[in-house]
Every structure is written in structure tokens, then in C-alpha cells.
Amino acid sequence: MGAFFKEKTMLEIKDLKVSINEKEILKGLNLDIKPGEVHALMGINGAGKSTLVKTLSAHYDCEVIGGSITYKKKDLLEMDVAQRANEGIFMSFQNPVEVPGVNNSYFLKTAVNEKRVYQGKEEVDAMQFLKHIKEQTAKHGIDRKLLQRDLNDGFSGGEKKRNELIQLLLLNPDLIMLDEIDSGLDVDAIKTVANVINAMLDGKKSILMITHYDRLLELIKPDFVHILSEGKIVKTGDYNLALELDEKGFEGIGIKDESK
Amino acid sequence: MRVNEIEGLSLPKKYDEEFRKIDFSKLFSYDFKNVKTYEFDIMGLKIITDEASYENVLFDITRSIDNKQVILTINSNIPEPICLVHKINEDETFYTNSLKVEVKKGAKASLIEVFTNTSTNSAYSVNRTFHIEEDTDFEYAKVQHIVEDNSFIYNGNFIQEDNSKCKFTSFELGNAFVVNNYINIIDNKNVDYNLNALVKLHKDANTSNLVKTVHNNESSKSDINFKHSLKDEARAVFKAKSIVNKEALYSKAFQNSNTILLSNDASIYAQPHLEILIDELEASHGATTGTLDKEQLLYLQSRGVSKDKAYDMLLKAFESQIYDNISDKLIKEFIADYRRSKYV
Numbered sequence: 255m256g257a258f259f260k261e262k263t264m265l266e267i268k269d270l271k272v273s274i275n276e277k278e279i280l281k282g283l284n285l286d287i288k289p290g291e292v293h294a295l296m297g298i299n300g301a302g303k304s305t306l307v308k309t310l311s312a313h314y315d316c317e318v319i320g321g322s323i324t325y326k327k328k329d330l331l332e333m334d335v336a337q338r339a340n341e342g343i344f345m346s347f348q349n350p351v352e353v354p355g356v357n358n359s360y361f362l363k364t365a366v367n368e369k370r371v372y373q374g375k376e377e378v379d380a381m382q383f384l385k386h387i388k389e390q391t392a393k394h395g396i397d398r399k400l401l402q403r404d405l406n407d408g409f410s411g412g413e414k415k416r417n418e419l420i421q422l423l424l425l426n427p428d429l430i431m432l433d434e435i436d437s438g439l440d441v442d443a444i445k446t447v448a449n450v451i452n453a454m455l456d457g458k459k460s461i462l463m464i465t466h467y468d469r470l471l472e473l474i475k476p477d478f479v480h481i482l483s484e485g486k487i488v489k490t491g492d493y494n495l496a497l498e499l500d501e502k503g504f505e506g507i508g509i510k511d512e513s514k
Numbered sequence: 515m516r517v518n519e520i521e522g523l524s525l526p527k528k529y530d531e532e533f534r535k536i537d538f539s540k541l542f543s544y545d546f547k548n549v550k551t552y553e554f555d556i557m558g559l560k561i562i563t564d565e566a567s568y569e570n571v572l573f574d575i576t577r578s579i580d581n582k583q584v585i586l587t588i589n590s591n592i593p594e595p596i597c598l599v600h601k602i603n604e605d606e607t608f609y610t611n612s613l614k615v616e617v618k619k620g621a622k623a624s625l626i627e628v629f630t631n632t633s634t635n636s637a638y639s640v641n642r643t644f645h646i647e648e649d650t651d652f653e654y655a656k657v658q659h660i661v662e663d664n665s666f667i668y669n670g671n672f673i674q675e676d677n678s679k680c681k682f683t684s685f686e687l688g689n690a691f692v693v694n695n696y697i698n699i700i701d702n703k704n705v706d707y708n709l710n711a712l713v714k715l716h717k718d719a720n721t722s723n724l725v726k727t728v729h730n731n732e733s734s735k736s737d738i739n740f741k742h743s744l745k746d747e748a749r750a751v752f753k754a755k756s757i758v759n760k761e762a763l764y765s766k767a768f769q770n771s772n773t774i775l776l777s778n779d780a781s782i783y784a785q786p787h788l789e790i791l792i793d794e795l796e797a798s799h800g801a802t803t804g805t806l807d808k809e810q811l812l813y814l815q816s817r818g819v820s821k822d823k824a825y826d827m828l829l830k831a832f833e834s835q836i837y838d839n840i841s842d843k844l845i846k847e848f849i850a851d852y853r854r855s856k857y858v
Contacts, residue, residue, distance in 0.1 A: 339818035364819055404831075
């Protein structure tokens with residue numbers, strides 16, 4: 255059964271070309287992600303890493319000018335932002351947006367219920383939601399105080415990332431995209447991130463993470479490491495590729511920084 | 515009865531700087547079949563002849579039709595807000611109403627007024643004077659929800675004595691022709707004047723807010739904060755003028771207008787204006803106009819919230835800033851429970 259499941263592809267990106275402000279950033283990118291796989295995306299600044307995850311979550315900046323993206327056998331490009339989220343795609347923002355006036359807990363309950371309705375399930379009431387959130391945050395030692403405040407409003411960098419983790423736990427997505435979730439976090443906070451992510455990995459959920467930082471990869475071991483350059487994946491390997499990159503740098507493994 | 519035919523009444527001229535951007539012509543030339551004074555449902559209130567002098571001519575409309583003014587005196591602390599509900603229900607009628615609220619020395623009090631209508635082609639001209647004595651704390655909220663082919667003029671005149679606090683919050687809903695005219699000449703010290711409004715309009719609503727504040731004495735604060743949320747072809751005008759005179763050292767004078775335009779046809783004319791004659795003060799003024807923040811909209815959607823719901827959440831967040839600023843818990847509850855259907 256496990257083997258059969260593994261054979262299926264969750265996400266299939268073919269010859270993807272994306273431009274931002276009429277500048278072509280992704281120039282024919284191919285990537286397959288199967289259920290349960292952990293993929294790390296590395297590359298010099300401007301290579302197109304963030305553009306890829308932004309495109310996958312239908313960010314308005316990204317204009318797809320070629321190629322296709324199939325997610326769970328459906329055409330992802332036909333879905334809007336909320337639909338993609340409700341289909342199980344979660345993007346952790348590099349800089350989560352502050353939304354004053356929208357209570358964090360109320361927002362999260364709305365998001366959870368939107369997904370449940372999308373899946374044809376009954377909505378949870380306030381009591382059930384509270385119970386669920388208490389269980390999930392207690393399990394991972396995450397402070398719930400953030401929930402009483404407005405969404406990301408006045409949060410420190412670390413608090414914002416912690417809040418992304420709470421959302422991640424509650425929304426329980428299938429494809430988790432982490433755009434530099436480790437940036438600006440101290441070692442303990444990175445451990446919390448890794449603990450949450452590792453606990454969520456059940457053999458069915460997949461991860462696509464962008465990181466410049468080897469420490470996160472030590473804690474969340476990737477099955478595949480991809481090096482992105484000039485809008486394409488130019489090299490793919492396993493965790494050893496990340497180690498090699500850490501040791502030799504991009505030039506050392508034959509990746510030229512055209513901007514230099 | 516036509517307003518522009520009332521003998522001795524001088525009306526705003528098209529080119530008066532103060533009233534520019536407001537087109538009164540339809541209201542003033544309309545031939546109303548009846549004229550009526552809106553009577554309060556409260557027995558035993560004192561009635562005087564209104565002989566006060568006002569800063570602008572809009573106060574004279576009510577008084578040239580009926581110069582009687584009802585006096586509501588609050589002598590001591592009252593635990594719950596007084597609530598006055600106005601229902602305009604006769605068609606083709608020009609209504610007037612004049613009330614002076616006196617909050618006596620040391621009292622803490624609150625007042626709510628609701629203005630609604632079921633009439634067609636009627637108008638309501640309301641004069642209010644708030645005389646807030648020394649060391650008082652007065653909070654006032656009004657909901658004006660006038661709809662369809664009706665007009666509403668609200669004139670508010672504030673007299674605040676030393677160390678008095680007045681928080682005024684207005685919820686301006688509906689789709690009528692509305693002019694609010696607020697005057698506060700601050701002649702005393704340590705006065706705290708906070709004027710807030712949510713102007714939430716739709717269809718062909720036309721609402722103007724004229725705010726004039728003059729600081730003539732030391733250490734007083736005026737804080738004027740308007741939020742506009744405009745749909746369809748709604749049009750709003752916000753003209754605020756705050757003058758800080760030479761005697762008004764250490765004053766604080768703030769004005770702010772924020773507008774969300776929810777359609778291409780909605781419009782706002784916002785003019786915050788400060789005239790400052792001293793250096794020893796704090797002052798700021800600003801106006802913003804735009805649509806909802808697309809980054810915020812995307813963030814909410816990216817967690818599965820539909821575009822429409824995300825839109826509503828952000829709009830509510832914008833609008834609730836005025837609601838959140840209300841201090842009196844009971845007024846807050848009243849506003850939260852407000853449904854127009856209860857008052858028509």
C-alpha cells in the first residue's frame with residue numbers, strides 16, 4: 255500500500271515559465287514531488303526560489319507564461335489562492351503580513367472552517383476549536399498568547415514564525431512550502447520549527463523548503479536537494495549535496511552567479 | 515415650504531469656502547408639503563427660545579422654522595446611557611428638532627441618539643448644543659441611518675469648560691443626502707474633545723462632514739478621526755479645520771481621515787486643514803484614500819479564506835477601529851446590537 259502511494263505524484267511541474275513585472279524569472283523549471291518527500295530548494299539570491307513557491311500559492315505578482323502545474327491530478331493553475339489552500343497547499347511566508355483589526359483566533363477558526371466546508375465536513379464551533387488548538391499547541395510547547403492578539407499585529411519576527419506554525423498545525427496541509435522559515439530565528443526557535451515539521455511528517459505530507467541555512471536541513475533531513483540557477487533546476491542530489499554546497503559554496507559546485 | 519424662501523434666513527452660498535463641495539440646491543429648493551417639529555417622548559423637559567449665536571448659518575435653518583429648544587440637564591452621574599430614538603415617518607415633510615444637553619459640574623454621563631426614517635422626500639434638520647461643564651466626562655454616540663430620497667442636517671455645537679472630556683462617535687450609514695456640521699470653540703483649559711466617525715455609505719449616498727475646532731486656551735486637545743467606507747456611487751466630503759490661536763499654548767490638535775473606496779464610482783473629497791499660530795503644541799493632520807491592502811487580502815486567502823470573506827474581514831477591521839474607540843461598555847453593546855429594523 256505504502257509503495258503504491260509513493261508512486262503517485264503529488265505535484266508535477268513541467269517546463270514552468272513565470273515572469274514578474276514582465277521579467278522572466280523561472281525559465282522552464284521541472285520538478286516532481288511525491289507524497290512523503292522532503293525537497294529543499296537552494297540557490298543564490300535572485301535564482302527564482304521564492305518565485306516558485308509564490309507561483310504555487312497563486313501570488314498576484316507571478317504571471318505564468320508557460321508550462322503546467324498538476325497538483326493531485328488537478329490543474330493547479332486553474333485554482334485561485336483560497337482553493338489551493340483548501341486543497342492542502344500551505345505556504346509559510348517569509349514576512350507574514352500584519353493585519354490589525356483581525357483577531358488571530360477568529361481568523362484561524364474561519365480558515366479551519368473554510369477548509370472543512372470545502373471538504374464537505376461540518377464546521378467546528380468555538381469550543382471544539384479551542385479544544386483542538388489547546389491540544390495542538392500543548393503538544394509542541396507553543397505559546398497560545400499570540401492567538402488573543404490581532405493577526406501578526408506588532409509581532410516580533412520570531413512570533414510571526416511561531417504563528418505560522420500554529421496555522422500549519424491547525425490547517426494540516428498536504429504540501430508544506432517553507433520560504434526561509436528559519437530566517438531571523440534563534441537556534442531554539444529553529445528547533446521548535448523542525449520539531450513541528452518532523453512531527454507532521456506522516457509519509458503522506460510533502461515539504462518544499464527554501465533555505466540558505468544548513469542548520470535547518472540538519473534538523474529536517476531532505477530526500478532531495480535542488481540547486482536553482484537562472485530560473486531552472488540545474489542540479490539535484492540528496493542531503494550530501496547540501497553538505498557539499500555548505501563546504502564549497504555555489505561556485506565550488508559549478509554554479510555561477512551571473513549577477514557578479 | 516421651501517427652505518430658500520424662508521424670510522430672513524441666510525443660506526450657504528455655492529462659493530462659500532466652508533460649504534464648497536456640498537450641493538444644497540436640491541434640498542433648499544424642494545417644496546415640502548408639511549413642516550413639523552419632532553417632539554421628544556419625554557415629559558417635563560424645560561423649553562427655551564434659542565437665542566445663541568452660532569459659528570455658521572446651518573444652525574439657523576432649524577431655528578428659523580422653530581426657535582424653541584428643549585433642555586436636557588444631567589446633574590449627576592448616570593449609570594446607563596440615555597437613549598433618544600428619532601423615527602421620521604411622514605412623507606414630504608420638513609422636520610426640525612433642537613436640543614441642548616447640559617452636563618453639570620463633575621457628572622459622568624452618556625447619551626445615544628438614533629436617527630432613522632421610513633419617509634420619502636422628507637428632511638430632518640437637527641440642532642444640538644452640548645454644554646459640558648467643569649470636570650465632566652461625557653460620551654455621546656449617534657447612529658444616523660437615513661435612506662432613500664431624504665435629507666438630514668445635523669448641527670453640533672460644543673461648549674466645554676475646564677477639565678471636561680467629550681467623546682463623540684458617529685455612525686453614518688444609509689444612502690441619503692446628509693450634512694453634519696460640528697463646531698467646538700475651545701475657550702477653556704484642559705479640554706479633551708474627541709470626535710470619531712464611521713461613514714459607511716452605499717448606492718447614491720452623499721454625506722458631508724464639516725468640522726471646525728478653534729483652540730483659544732491652554733493645554734486642550736482635539737482629536738478628529740474619520741473612517742470612510744464607500745460603496746457603489748457613494749460620495750463623501752470631509753472638511754476639517756482646526757485653528758490654534760496664540761493663547762492656546764501646549765494644545766494638541768489632530769485630524770485624520772482614512773477612506774476605503776470599494777468601487778470605481780465611489781468618491782471622497784477630504785480636506786484636513788490646520789491653522790497654527792504658535793510653536794508650543796502637538797499637531798498632525800492626514801488623509802488617506804485607497805482600496806483594501808492586497809498583501810493582507812492575499813495572506814488571508816492563502817489560508818483558505820475565500821476572497822469575499824477576506825474582503826469582509828479586512829473591511830470590518832478597518833471599520834471597527836471607530837467602534838473600538840468607544841469607552842462606554844453599554845454604548846458599545848448598543849452599537850454592536852444595532853439593527854435598523856429595530857428602529858423603523
